[in-house]
Amino acid sequence: MFIRLAWRSLLSRKGAVAMTFLAITVSIFVLLGIEHIRQQAKSSFNNTVSGIDLIVGARTGEINLLLYSVFRLGNAANNISWSSYQDISTNPKVAWTIPISLGDSHKGYRVMGTTTDYFKHFHYGQKQTLNFTQGKPFSEVFDVVLGAEVARKLNYQLGTQLVLAHGVASTSFTQHDDNPFRIVGILQPTGTPVDQTVHVSLRGIEAVHSKRGQHDFTPISITAFMVGLKSQMATFHVQREINNYQPEPLSAILPGVALSQLWQITAIMENTLILVSILVLLASLLGLSAMLLTSIRERRREIAIMRSLGAPPSFLFLLIQTEALLITLASSAFALLLLFLCLLSLRSFLTENFSLSISTNIFDNNIVYLLLIILVSAMITSLVPAISAYSNALQKRLNN
Amino acid sequence: MTVSIRNLQFSYDKTNHDPILEIPEWSVAAGEHVFLYGPSGSGKSTLLNLLAGVLTTTEGSIKILDQSIDLMSGRQRDKFRAHHIGLVFQQFNLIHYLSALDNIRLANHFTSAPFRRKTDSRAKELLQALGINAALHHQPASALSTGQQQRVAIARSLINTPELLIVDEPTSALDSQSRDAFMTMLMETVTQHNITLIFVSHDQSLTRYFSRTVALQEINVARGHHSCLSA
Numbered sequence: 001m002f003i004r005l006a007w008r009s010l011l012s013r014k015g016a017v018a019m020t021f022l023a024i025t026v027s028i029f030v031l032l033g034i035e036h037i038r039q040q041a042k043s044s045f046n047n048t049v050s051g052i053d054l055i056v057g058a059r060t061g062e063i064n065l066l067l068y069s070v071f072r073l074g075n076a077a078n079n080i081s082w083s084s085y086q087d088i089s090t091n092p093k094v095a096w097t098i099p100i101s102l103g104d105s106h107k108g109y110r111v112m113g114t115t116t117d118y119f120k121h122f123h124y125g126q127k128q129t130l131n132f133t134q135g136k137p138f139s140e141v142f143d144v145v146l147g148a149e150v151a152r153k154l155n156y157q158l159g160t161q162l163v164l165a166h167g168v169a170s171t172s173f174t175q176h177d178d179n180p181f182r183i184v185g186i187l188q189p190t191g192t193p194v195d196q197t198v199h200v201s202l203r204g205i206e207a208v209h210s211k212r213g214q215h216d217f218t219p220i221s222i223t224a225f226m227v228g229l230k231s232q233m234a235t236f237h238v239q240r241e242i243n244n245y246q247p248e249p250l251s252a253i254l255p256g257v258a259l260s261q262l263w264q265i266t267a268i269m270e271n272t273l274i275l276v277s278i279l280v281l282l283a284s285l286l287g288l289s290a291m292l293l294t295s296i297r298e299r300r301r302e303i304a305i306m307r308s309l310g311a312p313p314s315f316l317f318l319l320i321q322t323e324a325l326l327i328t329l330a331s332s333a334f335a336l337l338l339l340f341l342c343l344l345s346l347r348s349f350l351t352e353n354f355s356l357s358i359s360t361n362i363f364d365n366n367i368v369y370l371l372l373i374i375l376v377s378a379m380i381t382s383l384v385p386a387i388s389a390y391s392n393a394l395q396k397r398l399n400n
Numbered sequence: 401m402t403v404s405i406r407n408l409q410f411s412y413d414k415t416n417h418d419p420i421l422e423i424p425e426w427s428v429a430a431g432e433h434v435f436l437y438g439p440s441g442s443g444k445s446t447l448l449n450l451l452a453g454v455l456t457t458t459e460g461s462i463k464i465l466d467q468s469i470d471l472m473s474g475r476q477r478d479k480f481r482a483h484h485i486g487l488v489f490q491q492f493n494l495i496h497y498l499s500a501l502d503n504i505r506l507a508n509h510f511t512s513a514p515f516r517r518k519t520d521s522r523a524k525e526l527l528q529a530l531g532i533n534a535a536l537h538h539q540p541a542s543a544l545s546t547g548q549q550q551r552v553a554i555a556r557s558l559i560n561t562p563e564l565l566i567v568d569e570p571t572s573a574l575d576s577q578s579r580d581a582f583m584t585m586l587m588e589t590v591t592q593h594n595i596t597l598i599f600v601s602h603d604q605s606l607t608r609y610f611s612r613t614v615a616l617q618e619i620n621v622a623r624g625h626h627s628c629l630s631a
Contacts, residue, residue, distance in 0.1 A: 310482025
C-alpha cells in the first residue's frame with residue numbers, strides 16, 4: 001500500500017515528475033557513461049601489452065617511448081643501431097626480444113617491421129597470444145601479416161598484393177610501389193593497436209628502403225624493441241644497464257610504470273570530467289528536492305486527510321523519501337538502459353576511430369558503488385521536503 | 401461514555417490567558433447521535449481537532465471511550481484515532497489520485513495487523529451498501545461525483561469499525577435532494593453499526609435527524625475571540 005501510494009502520488013503530478021525524471025536520468029547517464037568509458041579506456045590501454053618486462057628505445061621520455069612503440073602514437077625522435085640491439089639481446093639475463101621498426105604506412109595504417117618472435121612472444125590482455133584467423137607468419141622478405149581491422153576495413157584477402165608508403169600520413173606521395181608485398185596471414189581481433197597494424201619483416205622494411213641491386217637486407221637500425229627477461233628479479237638491474245649503455249644513449253622503460261605516469265597526467269582531465277558530472281547530478285537532485293518541496297504546499301489537504309486516518313508524521317516523512325527513491329531508481333534504471341544501448345550502437349565506432357574496445361557490460365563494482373552513492377545522495381537531498389512534510393503533518397489541523 | 405470532557409481549556413497561543421474554548425463539562429453517551437452547531441469561528445473545528453486527538457488541551461481532560469487522549473503520546477493518539485475514530489469532512493475527503501477502494505485500504509493501513517484482514521471484501525461490502533457499484537470501486541476519487549465521494553468517505557470512516565464518528569459539515573456541497581439522501585443513509589449506517597455520532601453543521605434544518613442538539617455557545621464559556629480557527 002505504501003509503495004502504491006507513493007507511486008500514485010507521483011503519477012498524479014506527471015508533468016513535474018517527468019521533467020525531474022529526465023533531468024536525473026540524463027545526469028546519471030553522463031556520470032555513469034564517463035566512469036564506464038574511463039574505466040574501459042584504462043583497461044583497454046592496460047590490456048595492450050602483457051608479459052613484456054622492458055621496452056627499449058633511443059633516449060627519450062618514458063611516456064613518449066611507450067606511446068610510439070606500443071600504441072603507435074607519435075614518432076620516435078631517433079633510432080637504435082642494429083648492433084646495439086644485437087648486443088643487448090645477447091645479454092644472458094634476456095630471454096627474448098621483439099625488434100620494432102616504424103615509419104612506413106599503408107592507406108593510413110601503420111606498418112611495423114619485426115621478426116617472427118613477435119608472433120611467438122608478444123602478449124596482450126591476460127597474457128593472450130596472437131592467433132591467426134587465416135594464414136601464417138611472414139617468412140619471405142615481401143610477406144605481410146595484417147591486423148584484423150586492416151583486413152576487414154580494406155577488404156583484403158590472403159594473396160592480395162599491397163604497396164607500402166613512406167611516412168605515416170593517410171595520403172603519401174612516396175610509394176614503395178616497385179616492391180609490392182603479398183598478404184600471407186590475417187590476425188584475429190585483439191581490441192588493441194595490433195588490429196590496426198600492417199606487420200612485415202625487418203628485412204622487408206630494409207628491402208623497400210634499399211638501393212637497387214642491394215641483396216643484404218640486414219637492418220642498420222630499428223625504432224625500439226621489447227624485452228622479456230629470464231627472471232623478473234633482474235628487471236631493474238637490466239634497466240639500469242641499458243640506461244647506462246655506453247655505445248649509444250638508450251632508454252629502457254617498464255610498461256606498467258610508464259602507463260601509471262600516463263594515468264597521472266590524464267587524471268586531472270578525468271577528475272575534472274567526473275567533478276562536472278557530479279555537479280550536474282547534484283543540480284538534478286536539488287531539482288528533485290525543489291519539486292517535492294513545492295508539492296508539499298499543494299498537498300496540505302492530502303496530508304490532513306492522512307493525519308485524520310491516523311497517519312503519524314513519520315509516515316509522511318517516509319512517503320516523501322519513498323517518492324524520491326522511486327524517481328531516482330527509475331532514473332537510474334533508465335540511464336543504465338540508455339547507456340547500454342548507446343554503447344551497443346557506438347562500440348564499433350569507438351573501436352574503429354579511437355582503438356577503444358568498450359565492453360557493453362556496465363555492471364562493474366565502480367558502477368554499483370556509484371549507483372548506491374546516487375541513491376543515498378537522493379535520500380539526503382530529499383530530507384528537506386521530507387522534514388517539511390513531517391512538520392506540516394505535526395502542525396496541520398483537521399478542518400476544511 | 402464515549403466522550404467525556406472536564407474543565408477543558410484550549411488556546412492556540414499558550415501564553416494567551418484567554419482561551420478560545422472553555423468547556424467545564426460535556427459528555428456524549430455511547431450510541432448517541434449529537435448535532436453540534438454554531439456560527440463560523442465559534443470553535444467547532446477546534447473542538448473536533450481536540451476530540452480527534454490532533455490538538456491537545458491546554459488544561460483539563462478529554463476522555464474518548466474512557467481513555468484520556470490528552471495523556472497519550474502523539475504516536476498513541478494517531479493509533480487510537482486510526483482504531484476508534486472515523487472522520488468525515490465537508491468536501492475533498494478523499495485522496496484524489498487513489499481509487500475509491502485504495503482510499504479505504506489506506507484508512508485500514510494505519511491500524512494493527514488483525515484489522516487488516518479481509519479489508520478488501522469488507523470495503524467492497526461497505527461501498528455496495530452505500531450505493532457505490534463495483535464499476536466505481538477502481539475509479540480515481542477525482543472521477544467520482546461529490547455525492548459519491550461523500551459516500552466513499554463514509555465507507556472509509558467505517559472500515560475500522562470505529563466507536564465514534566465525527567462528521568464535519570458533510571452536506572454543505574450537496575443540493576437538498578442529495579443532502580436528504582446522504583443524511584438518511586448516514587443515520588441508517590450509524591444506527592446499524594451502533595456508532596456514536598457527533599455531527600457538526602450550521603444548517604439547523606438537519607436537527608430532525610438527531611436525538612440531541614447542542615449549540616457550541618451553550619457549552620463553551622470562553623470569553624476570548626479567535627480568528628484562526630479555520631486555518
